[in-house]
Amino acid sequence: MNYRHAFHAGNFADLVKHAALLALLDRLPRPLRVIDTHAGRGLYDLSGSEAQRSGEAEAGVGKLMQAPDLPAAFRPLRDAVRRLNGGDVARLYPGSPLLVAGALKSGDSYLACELRPEEHSALAQALKGKAGVGTRCADGYAAAVAELPDKGAALVLIDPPFERADDYARCVEALSAIARRNPAATVMIWLPLKDLETFDAFLRDAEDAGAGRLLVAEARMRPLTDPMKMNGCALVLAGAPPGLEPVLEQIVGWTAQALGENGQGRVWTAA
Numbered sequence: 001m002n003y004r005h006a007f008h009a010g011n012f013a014d015l016v017k018h019a020a021l022l023a024l025l026d027r028l029p030r031p032l033r034v035i036d037t038h039a040g041r042g043l044y045d046l047s048g049s050e051a052q053r054s055g056e057a058e059a060g061v062g063k064l065m066q067a068p069d070l071p072a073a074f075r076p077l078r079d080a081v082r083r084l085n086g087g088d089v090a091r092l093y094p095g096s097p098l099l100v101a102g103a104l105k106s107g108d109s110y111l112a113c114e115l116r117p118e119e120h121s122a123l124a125q126a127l128k129g130k131a132g133v134g135t136r137c138a139d140g141y142a143a144a145v146a147e148l149p150d151k152g153a154a155l156v157l158i159d160p161p162f163e164r165a166d167d168y169a170r171c172v173e174a175l176s177a178i179a180r181r182n183p184a185a186t187v188m189i190w191l192p193l194k195d196l197e198t199f200d201a202f203l204r205d206a207e208d209a210g211a212g213r214l215l216v217a218e219a220r221m222r223p224l225t226d227p228m229k230m231n232g233c234a235l236v237l238a239g240a241p242p243g244l245e246p247v248l249e250q251i252v253g254w255t256a257q258a259l260g261e262n263g264q265g266r267v268w269t270a271a
């Protein structure tokens with residue numbers, strides 16, 4: 001495992017995922033159980049060498065904080081980044097754990113899973129003292145199914161690094177197991193968009209997972225002509241709450257147009 005999210009924190013793909021995550025947390029019924037299968041370290045220092053070397057945060061959250069035309073769907077994320085930094089200069093960036101912990105209401109609970117021991121230590125530190133929150137240094141796919149209540153409102157975020165070929169298959173297996181265990185659960189899977197064949201194959205398998213109607217939001221940052229590049233990202237959601245489509249349209253539309261090169265956002269439903 002070589003993946004370090006510190007190189008990518010605050011990039012366009014984090015903005016899409018985190019704006020959608022905050023929209024879900026605002027709309028789902030309570031009390032809510034949230035499980036983050038791949039939580040990362042929770043908090044990222046964008047002045048650190050990883051973020052400075054990649055330049056991804058500067059091209060992502062750096063631009064978001066200065067955007068004059070930011071759609072309403074991004075305001076909760078911009079507000080969260082502002083609160084963390086005490087202003088519009090993003091030196092720190094919140095990962096999904098801090099965003100979820102900040103959106104919990106009375107009676108909610110949150111489990112953040114992270115497999116790498118050093119990332120997990122940082123995660124536990126970032127979430128220390130927050131009510132209703134637990135962390136586990138464990139495989140998130142297995143923990144998500146084991147820790148999911150069998151009824152009631154639940155949200156599972158599946159955000160793997162996709163550095164292993166079996167991450168696609170494990171996402172589908174988890175989606176299927178979650179739907180069997182708690183049909184009321186909402187699942188959001190984040191995926192990179194490199195080439196359409198890989199994405200289409202994943203969607204065909206996900207449609208057969210028994211999780212019902214899937215909502216798909218794609219931010220294509222450039223035409224998908226070079227499969228060696230991350231040309232965009234996608235979110236695939238099962239059990240999305242009513243009214244989410246227009247929010248996702250704003251999120252992927254602004255990201256692709258404002259931060260992409262000839263980019264395009266699309267939101268659609270897979271059977």
Ligand SMILES: C[S@@+](CC[C@H](N)C(=O)[O-])C[C@H]1O[C@@H](n2cnc3c(N)ncnc32)[C@H](O)[C@@H]1O
Binds near residue numbers: 039
């Ligand atoms: C894309 S990052 C997560 C970012 C985080 N969800 C966020 O939005 O801030 C993926 C993380 O998953 C961790 N990881 C890899 N395989 C895992 C597994 N099977 N279970 C749990 N964590 C895993 C990696 O160490 C990495 O920190």
